[in-house]
Amino acid sequence: MAEDEKRRATQAELDNTLAESNSLSKEIGNLYKQGKRDEAEVMKSRTGELKERSQELKDQQASIEEALTQMLYQLPNSPDELVPAGLTENDNEVVNELGEKPNLHEEATPHWDLADKYDLIDFDLGSKVSGAGFPFYKGKGARLQRALIQFFLDEANEAGYTEYIPPFVVNEASGIGTGQLPDKEGQMYHATADDLYLIPTAEVPLTNIFRDVILKEAELPQKLCGYSPCFRREAGSYGKDVRGLNRLHQFEKVEIVQVVHPDNSAAILDEMVAHVVGLLKKLELPFRTLRLCGGDLSFASAITYDMEVWSAAQERWLEVSSISNFKTFQTNRLKCRYKGSDGKTHLAHTLNGSALALPRIVAALLENNQDENGIKIPAVLHKYTGFDRID
RNA sequence: GGAGAGUUGGCAGAGUGGUCGAAUGCGGCGGUCUUGAAAACCGUUGUGCCGAGAGGUACCGGGGGUUCGAAUCCCUCACUCUCCGCCA
Numbered sequence: 094m095a096e097d098e099k100r101r102a103t104q105a106e107l108d109n110t111l112a113e114s115n116s117l118s119k120e121i122g123n124l125y126k127q128g129k130r131d132e133a134e135v136m137k138s139r140t141g142e143l144k145e146r147s148q149e150l151k152d153q154q155a156s157i158e159e160a161l162t163q164m165l166y167q168l169p170n171s172p173d174e175l176v177p178a179g180l181t182e183n184d185n186e187v188v189n190e191l192g193e194k195p196n197l198h199e200e201a202t203p204h205w206d207l208a209d210k211y212d213l214i215d216f217d218l219g220s221k222v223s224g225a226g227f228p229f230y231k232g233k234g235a236r237l238q239r240a241l242i243q244f245f246l247d248e249a250n251e252a253g254y255t256e257y258i259p260p261f262v263v264n265e266a267s268g269i270g271t272g273q274l275p276d277k278e279g280q281m282y283h284a285t286a287d288d289l290y291l292i293p294t295a296e297v298p299l300t301n302i303f304r305d306v307i308l309k310e311a312e313l314p315q316k317l318c319g320y321s322p323c324f325r326r327e328a329g330s331y332g333k334d335v336r337g338l339n340r341l342h343q344f345e346k347v348e349i350v351q352v353v354h355p356d357n358s359a360a361i362l363d364e365m366v367a368h369v370v371g372l373l374k375k376l377e378l379p380f381r382t383l384r385l386c387g388g389d390l391s392f393a394s395a396i397t398y399d400m401e402v403w404s405a406a407q408e409r410w411l412e413v414s415s416i417s418n419f420k421t422f423q424t425n426r427l428k429c430r431y432k433g434s435d436g437k438t439h440l441a442h443t444l445n446g447s448a449l450a451l452p453r454i455v456a457a458l459l460e461n462n463q464d465e466n467g468i469k470i471p472a473v474l475h476k477y478t479g480f481d482r483i484d
Numbered sequence: 485g486g487a488g489a490g491u492u493g494g495c496a497g498a499g500u501g502g503u504c505g506a507a508u509g510c511g512g513c514g515g516u517c518u519u520g521a522a523a524a525c526c527g528u529u530g531u532g533c534c535g536a537g538a539g540g541u542a543c544c545g546g547g548g549g550u551u552c553g554a555a556u557c558c559c560u561c562a563c564u565c566u567c568c569g570c571c572a
Contacts, residue, residue: 104534108541115541118553122502125552133552140552307531428532438531 096164100157107150114143166275170422172387173359173396179386186386188398191370192379195405195461203406204456205337207463208234211483214338226327226335226342233483237458237470238345240477241451242320245347245372249448252368254318254349259298261321262289267301270427272393272419282324291324295348296445303352303429307438310431314353314361318448321346338452339411345451351444352429355420358442362418365446366398369414372449375473378457379403381410395420402453406460411453416446459483 117140124133177186208214213234219227230238250256268274268290273281282291292298299319308315323346327335334340349368353361366382373380383399390397394417401410421440424430430438462469467484475481 101534104541108534111542112540115553119502121552126502137552144552 096157096161100154100161103150103154103157107147107154110143110147110150114140114147117143165425166269169392170390170395170419172390173418173420175384176390176396177384177386180388181386182389184386185389185399186384188382188384190379190381191374192377192403194379194403197405197460197463198465200465201406201460201463203337204404204459207459207468208337211468213237213459213483216337224342226340228338228341233478233480234455236478236480237455237474237483238451240474241449241454242345242347243477244474245448246318246320248368248372248375249318249347249349252316252349254316257295257299257317257319259292259295259319259321261292261298261324263292263297263301264289267297267304270301270304271297271423272426273297276392279328280326282326292321293325294323294346294447295319295321296350299348299350300352300423300443300445301427303424303441303443304427306427306429308352308429308431308441310354310433313431313441314351314357316349316351318347318349321348323450338456339407341452347448349446349448352424353442353444354431355439355442358418358420358444362396362398362416362444365416365444365448366400369400369416369446369448373400373402373413375471376454376458377471377473378454378461380413391415391417393417393419393422395422400449402457404453404457404460406463407456411456413449413453413457414447417444419443419445 117136121133121136121140124130124136177184179185202210205214205216208216211234212232213230215229215231218229219225222229246256262284265274265288268281273290273293277293281293283289284291298321299317302317303315323344325342327340327342349365351361351365370380370382380400380402383401385394385397385399397415397417399412400414400416401412404411420442423443424440427443429441429443431441433439458471459468462471467482470478470481470483472481
């Protein structure tokens with residue numbers, strides 16, 4: 094606030110100085126035309142002073158603005174009033190829990206064993222060729238991936254989202270726009286030779302479409318969806334968290350994004366949650382919805398719902414979607430506005446959600462649907478997979 | 485990767501040192517005319533910042549420089565296009 098005061102005062106003086114300088118320049122021009130060189134020379138000394146002063150002020154202004162920007166970039170979003178208080182994931186609020194947890198047979202195993210048994214995913218080969226966290230999917234494992242992507246995209250299209258295939262690398266400005274930079278600098282793969290970042294989610298390119306854009310009010314909401322691989326360094330993860338498909342450096346995801354009128358963003362968040370709930374029901378997976386507490390909320394989000402599926406053999410919940418309302422956090426950085434009926438520009442609201450992230454869905458599908466002889470594929474996927482069982 | 489040409493308002497496209505935030509056309513908005521519409525005509529039509537307002541100030545791809553004065557000259561970066569090379 095104090096910085097802002099300073100900024101205003103400096104701006105005012107700068108404007109005045111420039112105003113005087115401008116008018117003097119005009120006079121000097123006129124004097125030259127009239128051939129009054131001597132008088133012009135005298136005035137030049139005055140403009141010299143003004144120039145010096147305005148340069149000082151410009152520098153001052155620039156550093157104040159830089160300081161303000163830095164402050165802004167380091168300030169996380171403030172939580173919505175619906176967000177429960179709390180510090181850790183234990184304080185997240187379970188909104189609902191739907192679907193039946195399956196009773197598995199005696200020899201039921203976690204998905205990494207199933208993937209091996211039915212030759213669906215090769216983690217070792219991935220380690221050899223790339224590194225840990227970069228598996229190969231093969232045969233029906235690969236085809237199941239492709240089927241899920243297709244299914245998710247079709248569902249999103251059905252729900253009115255326009256499909257995009259975005260670039261999978263972005264520049265620094267885009268990383269800042271959606272809030273990954275500077276906050277999560279170390280989480281993204283950075284191709285330093287070209288100063289490009291591998292996207293951690295399609296949210297980044299899709300939302301940055303609206304960087305420096307002023308929409309007409311009637312153009313809201315903008316609904317887009319897109320498939321992309323997602324790259325995450327996941328530094329510091331270990332143990333059972335990273336076993337199998339639980340946490341990867343590269344995974345597939347279909348993302349839904351909306352840019353909306355501020356009055357509607359709360360309702361649209363619910364709409365997006367409902368869309369994801371629909372997907373999970375169609376996949377016949379038991380899941381629960383969490384409302385994240387303040388402490389578990391991401392840097393950029395004002396309110397987030399996490400969707401978790403039940404992974405029956407691991408006997409744990411796996412996060413498969415995170416649906417957030419960023420309100421003006423991103424649009425402020427993106428300078429994404431709309432022109433309201435009052436003729437003025439206002440910041441729009443942005444939201445996004447996974448719909449859905451693949452690996453943990455695959456993990457749950459494999460584990461929950463296993464029997465002694467194989468794995469059952471949910472009916473809704475049959476037309477995409479071309480098979481109804483893995484055995 | 486090599487050579488060349490570009491980047492101006494929603495779009496097209498003038499402007500090569502001062503009176504240019506910027507001609508003109510198209511589009512958009514408002515009005516006149518009309519039963520209604522079209523056409524025609526008139527007006528209006530970028531964004532940020534400071535200011536109660538009047539108004540001021542900044543922005544002609546980004547950054548820097550020359551100059552009393554830069555859309556216009558110089559340097560640099562990015563991007564686009566054309567030709568050559570390479571290539572899914």
